[in-house]
Amino acid sequence: MYPPETPPTCDSCIREPRRQSRYAPSAYSRLNLCDECIKADIRCYSCQVRAAFSDGRLLRGTVKVDDRDYRCSYCASPSLVESQDAADKVLYSTRNWLDKWFARHGEEEKILAKLSISVTLVDAATLATGDGEKGTILGRAIWTRGSTDFQIKIIRKLRVVPFLETLAHELTHVWAYRTGNDGKEAIEGFCNYVAYMALGTVHGKLADDARRREAYMLKEVDIRYGGDFKAIRLGCRSETANPVTFFKKMA
Numbered sequence: 001m002y003p004p005e006t007p008p009t010c011d012s013c014i015r016e017p018r019r020q021s022r023y024a025p026s027a028y029s030r031l032n033l034c035d036e037c038i039k040a041d042i043r044c045y046s047c048q049v050r051a052a053f054s055d056g057r058l059l060r061g062t063v064k065v066d067d068r069d070y071r072c073s074y075c076a077s078p079s080l081v082e083s084q085d086a087a088d089k090v091l092y093s094t095r096n097w098l099d100k101w102f103a104r105h106g107e108e109e110k111i112l113a114k115l116s117i118s119v120t121l122v123d124a125a126t127l128a129t130g131d132g133e134k135g136t137i138l139g140r141a142i143w144t145r146g147s148t149d150f151q152i153k154i155i156r157k158l159r160v161v162p163f164l165e166t167l168a169h170e171l172t173h174v175w176a177y178r179t180g181n182d183g184k185e186a187i188e189g190f191c192n193y194v195a196y197m198a199l200g201t202v203h204g205k206l207a208d209d210a211r212r213r214e215a216y217m218l219k220e221v222d223i224r225y226g227g228d229f230k231a232i233r234l235g236c237r238s239e240t241a242n243p244v245t246f247f248k249k250m251a
């Protein structure tokens with residue numbers, strides 16, 4: 001005889017026995033939520049899973065970074081980019097990776113290395129206002145026409161992997177601007193494609209994080225950020241395909 005199955009309790013409110021959860025655990029926070037907690041309408045800024053209620057209650061493990069900025073239990077856990085020094089290190093390695101990636105695909109060498117590019121950690125509220133490339137909701141790149149100074153803003157307290165992904169996306173915008181490809185409709189999809197390729201290079205202890213983030217990117221439904229990204233990915237599946245040429249030929 002097997003012991004009777006215990007009905008699953010809600011991972012957030014733990015009150016039991018709850019009605020059996022009809023919902024799959026959230027992809028990122030891994031919380032199994034009950035009928036009440038699934039109504040939490042404020043999302044994690046980093047991964048968009050449910051994180052809090054608008055009346056102020058937080059789901060288990062959620063951290064409120066500021067008024068508009070919440071992190072689910074997963075995205076709030078350690079390995080966060082909190083210092084300028086940590087941000088600069090990722091900027092340096094990601095920029096070099098992109099320069100090599102573009103050179104490998106027939107582009108001029110060291111385009112990004114020749115520019116003055118800085119990365120600043122900002123609050124979500126700051127990021128959401130002002131001019132510049134709209135970016136992903138996690139970052140944006142800002143420059144003035146003709147200048148060689150580029151500022152990338154990324155929200156504070158991201159985990160290293162989404163930080164790297166956001167940076168790769170924004171650096172691709174900078175590359176596109178420098179090479180005269182920034183006016184293309186498919187630019188957001190292309191930036192996401194390059195960011196996705198950058199995630200593919202992440203192994204070791206951050207590998208699990210990177211694989212989750214890749215899955216998250218593939219679920220993007222927006223026609224530009226998701227649709228164009230998937231079109232480039234499908235069109236460039238063969239070893240010999242050149243995604244840069246592919247992108248340039250797109251409308």
Ligand SMILES: [Zn+2]
Binds near residue numbers: 036
């Ligand atoms: Zn609950």
Ligand SMILES: [Zn+2]
Binds near residue numbers: 044046049071074075
């Ligand atoms: Zn999250």
Ligand SMILES: [Zn+2]
Binds near residue numbers: 133136169188191
């Ligand atoms: Zn963008």
